Every structure is written in C-alpha cells, then in structure tokens.
Amino acid sequence: MRNFARFMAFVALFTTVVAPLCAQTAGERKLEVFSWWTSGGEAAALDALFKVYKKQNPGVEIINATVAGGAGFAARPVLQTRLAGGKPPDSWQTHPGRELLDQYVGNGYCEAITELYKNEGWDRVFPKELVVDLLTKDRNTYAVLVGIHRGNLLWYNTKLLEKNGIKVGNQLSFDQFFAACEKLKAAGIPALGVGDSGIWASAQLFENTLLGVIGPRGWTALFSGKMQWDDPRVKEAMKLFAKMQDYVNPDHSALSWDQAIKALTEGKVAFSSMGDWAYGEFVKANLKEKEDFGWVCHPYTDDSFVVIADSFTLARGAPHKQAALAWLKSIGSKEAQEAFNSIKGSIPPRTDVDRAKFDAYQQWSMDSFAEDDLVPSCVHGEAAPAAFEQALNDAVAKFVVDRNVDNFANALVRAAKESQSRK
Ligand code: GAL
Secondary structure, rough: HHHHHHHHOOOOOOOOOOOOOOOOOOOOOOEEEEEEEOHHHHHHHHHHHHHHHHHOOOOOOOEEEEOOOOOOOOOHHHHHHHHHHOOOOOOOEEEEOOOHHHHHHHHEEEOOOOOHHHHHHHHHHOOHHHHHHHHHOOOOEEEEEEEEEOOOEEEHHHHHHHOOOOOOOOOOHHHHHHHHHHHHHHHOOEEEEEOOOOHHHHHHHHHHHHHHHHHHHHHHHHHHOOOOOOOOHHHHHHHHHHHHHHHHHHHHHHOHHHHHHHHOOOHHHOEEEOOOOOHHHHHOOOOOOOOEEEEEEOOOOOOOEEEEEEEEEEOOOOOOHHHHHHHHHHOOHHHHHHHHHHHHEEEOOOOOOOOOHHOOHHHHHHHHHHOOOOEEOOOOOOOOOHHHHHHHHHHHEEEEEEOOHHHHHHHHHHHHHHHOOOO
C-alpha cells in the first residue's frame, strides 16, 4: 500500500487458533476491556461498541477499564505494569505497527487470532495491506482494527475566523496560516489551541508540521534512517514549529487535547492541529460543520493521510477468553464498525460499510484514505519504536520552552541512533 508498503516490512500468511465464539456457553459472564477512551466523543464511541456486544452477548458484564489521558500517555504504563505482572485485561486498545508488534506481541503478551479472521471471512473485508503489514507477525494475526483516524488536520472555529476577517479555502499554506495567526494575535486571541498535558499534542503539532515540509517521501527516508534528524529540511520544520509557539494558548500544558478542542468551540482559540478524534468531540457537542467549525489539512499535507489506527488484542492468559473472542468478533462486525466510527470521527477499516451512514467529513476522509499517501504516525506508535516515541516527546517538551533547534535536532539524532542500534 503505497508509502506503507515501502515503510513496513512485515510478512503474512494465515494459520491457527481456536474459536467457539459464545461467551455464555463457556459460562463466562465478564469481559474486561482496557482503553484510554474517556473524552466525550471517545466514551460515546466505546459505548456504541459495548451496546452491539451486549446485544449479541446478553448477560456478560463489561468491565470498562479506562485510564484517562489522550493518546494513552497515562494508560500505557498502567497496562505495562499489569501485563508484566501477569494480570492482563482480556483485551486492550493498541495502535497497530510497532506498538502492537514490538511491545505486546514481541513480549509474548498477545494470543494470535488468525483463525477468527478465517472463520469470519475477514480476509475479504479488511484491507489486506493493513492486516498483513500492521497486525501480523510470523504469519499470525494479533488484533482487530476498529477505526482509522487521520492525524494531519487543522480544525477551526468558523465564526471566530469570520469575525476577524480570516478566510480559509480548501488549502492553507504556512504563510497564510501565520498571517491568520498575526491577525488573531493583534485581536488578543491565541490562534493555536493546544492541550499538551502529556506533551504528545505538541509532538503531534510538530509531526504534522514536519510532514508539511519533508512530504511523504521525506517521511519514509527519515524513519528508515536515510535522512537524518539534523537535515536542513527537518530543521526548517523545527523553526516553523518554534514560530507557532508564539501563537499558542498560554494554558496549553494544563489542558488535555479535548479541553483544547472545547476552547476552540467556545471561541477562546481559533485553530487546533489534531487528529480527527476531534471530529468526535464536535459530533458529541452537536456542532455543525461550516456553521460552527471547519477543517483544512495541516499546511502542505494535503496529499498525505497520517494513519492513526485503533485495534484491540486478545491477551495471552485472558481471564475470560471466550468472552474476549466474542468481543473481537463483535467489534469486527459491520454493525459495530458503522456505529462506532460515525461517533468517533474515524473511518471503518472494513471496506463493505454503508458510506451513506457517514457525514461529509468522514466521506472525504474515506476518499483521502483511498487516494493519498499513507504515512504512519510516530507520535501514535506506528512509525518508530516506543523508546524513540518517548525521546521525541521529551525533546518536544524541552523545545517548546527553549526553542533551541540544534539541541532539538541533536537529541533526535541520538535517539534515532540508539533505536537503530537496539534493532
Ligand atoms: C490516539 C487514538 C485515538 C484517540 C487519540 C486521543 O492515540 O488512536 O483513538 O483516542 O489517541 O486520545
């Protein structure tokens, strides 16, 4: 699959695992599902998955084990402790790619569900490239995809921009963006809403800006070690990211990502560069596209789709294995994927869903996914090992304070070398 295929070198063919998929016949009355979906839109979407499951498995009590904190920055350490301590939840949310395959499958925490794919005929309805490249190791498949988010979007408050005489067309250049920022600044409004408690939201702002400068080919080069983190183009992106700091809301480090989106809807900030889980917040708040909010691709990333996919695993030693298998079967169903994604803001990985059930934004996102270069996110665990993801977060946390481009670049050169040498 275009950029992904060049990037991810995972093999696949399908084999083993068990599956009499009825929790009740196995006498299991509980199911523990672990995630970090606690914002308004996230919780509502998770609940939609639970509703479909309960309809199919009446009598099974769901233990909704959530740990708040966007992108799982607080949830993943808690999960790690449970897994290392031999107390896994039955199923947990994870990003496919490096996060799933290195951290969880690689450490023996997951059980393969290859047979489920065979039994459900999922080889035909899930894009093979995603399943094979991102969910499969040594011919075994380890997770079910529920949704695919697009990471590189710039959301805005329509009325606030209008009031300040700012027009956003179908595309936005960095120059146009900064001109808008200046206008807003003169009016006393922080242009850019960031909620970076946990820092990842700032790292994502940088990720999107970096992609805008180096493009999808540069992205592949950078994450495969052909381009270095102190390359002049990377530094150019760092300078743009530094400039953006002049327009960020002063309370950014105290806010979560969804509080920053709320600030946007309340007209306290004008823009926010965020994945389309933000769309889930607009849906939840009953806001209308064009009237209340709008969106455009983050500058110069129009032909790229930064993929941030969500999937669920089966724990090795799951306390309620049959209930968990029934859960995975349920979330892979058309009914669950349609219900979940129309609320979450993501698009269904299944290719046989009814497009008419989705809003204009999501229909656009489906087209973008089909046509654009697919770029794996580093901030959300797909493009690089966890240690590099952490190093990026740490370097961003320093950079938003000192804005020292050389230090930022050097820290990432070192981190990239370390993760290369660990391979
Ligand atoms: C991502 C996840 C999304 C969304 C976001 C904010 O990592 O894939 O589903 O929840 O974090 O929490």
